[in-house]
Amino acid sequence: MAASTASENLLSISWHDSAWIPILNPANVMDYFSERSNPFYDRTSNNEIIKMQRLNPEQLNNMTGLEYILLHVQEPILYVIRKQHRHSSTQVTPLADFYIIAGVVYQAPDLGSVINARLLNTLSNLESAFDEAKSYSRYHPSKGYSWEFKNQEEIDKAKAKEKKKKEEPSSLFQRQRVDILLTEWAKKHPPKYTAAPQADKQQDENKEQIKLEMKTEKSETASQSSHTSSRGPAEKKPRLR
Structure with a gap:
């Protein structure tokens, strides 16, 4: 029982040494695994004897051992180390496997675990399913057993909340953001003017042209009149008898 508990505890933990991870390779991975701080390593193993001697x-x-x-x-990235009991040079019994991924050591779970x-x-999920199914069952003395699912109730409640829900006023940030988006949209897609504004513009130009011509005629008339007055009255010719 104690051995089983110890095995379950090892399945739930991991170990690593950050100083070894950058230099880890097949030549030194066994030295890395045999570090004293590694909880997966048994110091009574033959590997420790070989290392000490x-x-x-x-x-x-x-x-043997x-x-x-x-x-x-x-x-x-991956190294797999096996823990085994050696009976002879040709006979061994596997006890556990450990895998090292990116420098982190884990114990591989056995088939029983x-x-x-x-x-x-599976049992936990079945128990949850039975509890949920039980919560939907109803009993009435005159009607007997019946089912009342919560899905329809939740749908009705959601519809009622949507009817009661009032539209929230927009915030200052939302209004400013909308104005920015509309301005950018107007720059990318400027509005196209219809024919009516163009006709009004042409009429205005025609009116300005007429006014300019009238001013020109007035100025020419004034110039001619001033030139005639500067010559004086016409001289009378003598009559022949």
């Missing part, structure tokens, strides 16, 4: 890692095949091996490598978690999730 500075022996060749290949000596693990000649020893608990050990860790590098099972799979997918550089540069996966099935147990799925069953608990």
Whole structure:
């Protein structure tokens, strides 16, 4: 029971050392996994003995007991380490698998833990479904059992709220934003004038032209009259007898 509890606790945690992550590779990943702060590493394993005595890692095949091996490598992000019990040089019993993703160590769940978690999730969803179905059932002494779903009630309440809801006045920000958008729209798409304003403009130009011509005629007439008065009265010729 204690071993099962310890295993469940390890499934819910992770471990990493930020100093190792940039330099992690297949040559040093076992040293990284054997750090003392790693809760997944058992210091009574043969790997710790090899490490303390500075022996060749290949000596693990000649020893018996608990050990860790590098099972799979997918550089540069994934490493799989297996915990196993070695009985002889050719016989081992797998105990647990650990995977390292981007430098973070996790324990892979065993088949029993996966099935147990799925069953608990299924039972929880079924219980919620039964509780919800039970909340819709009604009983009346004369009518017996009946169903009363909340969907229709919620629809009716929503319609009633929409009828009672009043239109909220626009804020100053909304009004300013609308004015800006309308101004930009008017600049991109200026209004096109109809023919009537063009006709009025032509009439105004014609009137100005007529006024200018009248002024010109008046000025010419005044100039001619002033020139005649400067010559004086006409001299009388003598009569012949």
